[in-house]
Amino acid sequence: MSGQDWLDKDFYAVLGVSKDADAQEIKKAYRKKARQYHPDRHPDDPTAEETFKEIGEAYSVLNDPEQREQYDAIRAMGSGGARFSAGQGGPGGAGFEDIFSSMFGAGQGAPGGYAAGGGGGASPDLDDLLKMFGGQAGGGFGGGGPAGFQPGPSKGQDISARTRISFRDAALGTEIRLTVDGRTVTARIPAGVHDGQKIRLRGKGRPGPGGGPAGDLLLTLDVEEHPVWSADGANLKITVPVSFDEAVLGTTLSVPLLDGGTVSVKVPAGTPSGRTLRVRGKGLVTSKRTGDLHVSVQVAVPSHVEGKAKKAVEDLREALKGEEPRAGLAAAAAS
Secondary structure, X not given: OOHHHHHHOOHHHHHOOOOOOOHHHHHHHHHHHHHHOOHHHOOOOOOHHHHHHHHHHHHHHHOOHHHHHHHHHHHHHHOOOOOOOOOOOOOOOOOHHXXXXXXXXXXXXXXXXXXXXXXXXXXXXXXXXXXHHOOOOOOOOOOOHHHOOOOOOOOOOOEEEEEEEOHHHHHHOEEEEEEEOOEEEEEEEOOOOOOOOEEEEOOOOOOOHHHOOOOOEEEEEEEOOOOXXXXXXXXXXXXXXXXXXXXXHOEEEXXXXXXXXXXXXXXXXXXXXXXXXXXXXXXXXXXXXXXXXEEEEEEOOOOOOOHHHHHHHHHHHHHOOOOOOOOOHHHHHHO
């Protein structure tokens, strides 16, 4: 996105927040708007997808403190908020546009400088002004004598984007292709990323002025939920149902793994519902460590029993009549 795009778009209005909104307000507004205008909720509205993209674009900028600061500065400049005054010995105040008209004025530039052709005044492109202020050593005002302003090589601007990936791709790592600033970018997503994580892709941003290095792409990841799997850092979590008799008498389960394999997990006799069993080294494999697999046991209670099954449960109740599973609960609650 160019500086001119930032000048033309009011991201605060897109999200429906004030210009002094904090990060939490911005995130809350984004989530509300994203749910409201998600294309899946408006299959017959051809404008829904474009609105959804605008919401994501606004959040990408306002959620990044550095990008937001640059955006606010550009918007203030475009609305006439940025003004400069003459030096102490100068007469009166010189406006922002007066200063730049003297730099880019009619026919005043020597070779290597910016000059409007044909003797007429021309307004410099906003991106050129931004590059001018971002110039590093070797570029600046009057840096080459009569040549006037000569920008030196500098790093290109960083850009932000968002993309959605599946839980499996986030857990195992993947390579994706996305379109940013009209360019197709290939990005390698490392294993073990989580929802909302930002990754920096070096050299995937805008080209550097004057032959400088390209900027970076700051990519925010939205990870979809999985119906079975979840993750806590590098640890994988899964809930496995067991029957009543398996929980009471114990059993060995064949538990699926994310890579398609299985692992045997022993359930000790008398395991209560909700207990977590850990299998070391069967979690996510990241560049930093290998996590564990956490298997949460959930006892499945039959919704209807009759005949021999009902009689067996009644006999069990009679046999366990002396046990009180809630013993001490009232006293503990009152303490």
